[in-house]
Amino acid sequence: MIQRIQTVYLALVLILSFVGLISNIAEWTVADTVVAHISNFTFGSEGQFTSLDSTSGPWCLGVVLIIVMFLSGLSILLFRKRMRQLRLTIFSTILLVGYVAAYAFFVYIYQGKLEGVVGGDSIPTLQIKFVATFPVLSIILNCLAIQGIRKDEALVRSLDRIR
Numbered sequence: 001m002i003q004r005i006q007t008v009y010l011a012l013v014l015i016l017s018f019v020g021l022i023s024n025i026a027e028w029t030v031a032d033t034v035v036a037h038i039s040n041f042t043f044g045s046e047g048q049f050t051s052l053d054s055t056s057g058p059w060c061l062g063v064v065l066i067i068v069m070f071l072s073g074l075s076i077l078l079f080r081k082r083m084r085q086l087r088l089t090i091f092s093t094i095l096l097v098g099y100v101a102a103y104a105f106f107v108y109i110y111q112g113k114l115e116g117v118v119g120g121d122s123i124p125t126l127q128i129k130f131v132a133t134f135p136v137l138s139i140i141l142n143c144l145a146i147q148g149i150r151k152d153e154a155l156v157r158s159l160d161r162i163r
Contacts, residue, residue: 006148007076009141010089014072016141020134021065026107028114028124035124036114040065043110058106064099068092068138075145082153086146093142096135103132 020040027037037044040062071092078085107126114124 004079004148004152006085006089006145006152007079009145009148010072010076013092013138013141013145014069014076016134016138017065017069017072020131021062021069023131024129025061025103025132026126026128028111028126030122030124036110038106038110043106058102061099061102061106064095064102065135068095068099071095082149082156086149086153089142089145089149093139093146096139096142099135100139103135 024037024039027034029035038058041059043058071088075085075088075092078088107128111124111126
């Protein structure tokens with residue numbers, strides 16, 4: 001199980017998803033003061049911008065990462081059923097692509113809200129955290145895992161033909 005390289009890739013996806021789940025993924029600053037931040041479950045604002053706090057926050061980002069973590073863990077455990085492992089990894093990759101699109105959407109929406117509230121010369125500056133790149137890295141690792149699973153399946157099928 002652990003000697004297969006795709007297991008290492010899937011374990012890295014699991015770890016990156018967990019770290020991304022518990023971290024802030026972006027923040028907005030005005031004059032070197034943090035005025036708002038976004039995590040995978042909440043959008044929070046400080047100071048005069050507390051009116052922007054909304055209950056319809058980006059909670060779906062956190063849910064997607066939890067599902068990806070579950071699918072990666074399940075894929076690691078399904079090392080004997082390669083085709084099922086392959087399907088789960090492909091589904092996890094699709095979810096991560098959706099996560100990246102939803103993240104971009106939420107950042108765009110909240111940027112517009114902040115610019116509408118701030119007004120004047122002080123435009124809020126977006127600072128994307130390094131943790132926000134983890135889903136993109138996870139997509140790459142999932143693609144590498146898919147290649148490894150396909151190679152294993154091709155090897156097993158070729159050995160079955162020899163017998």
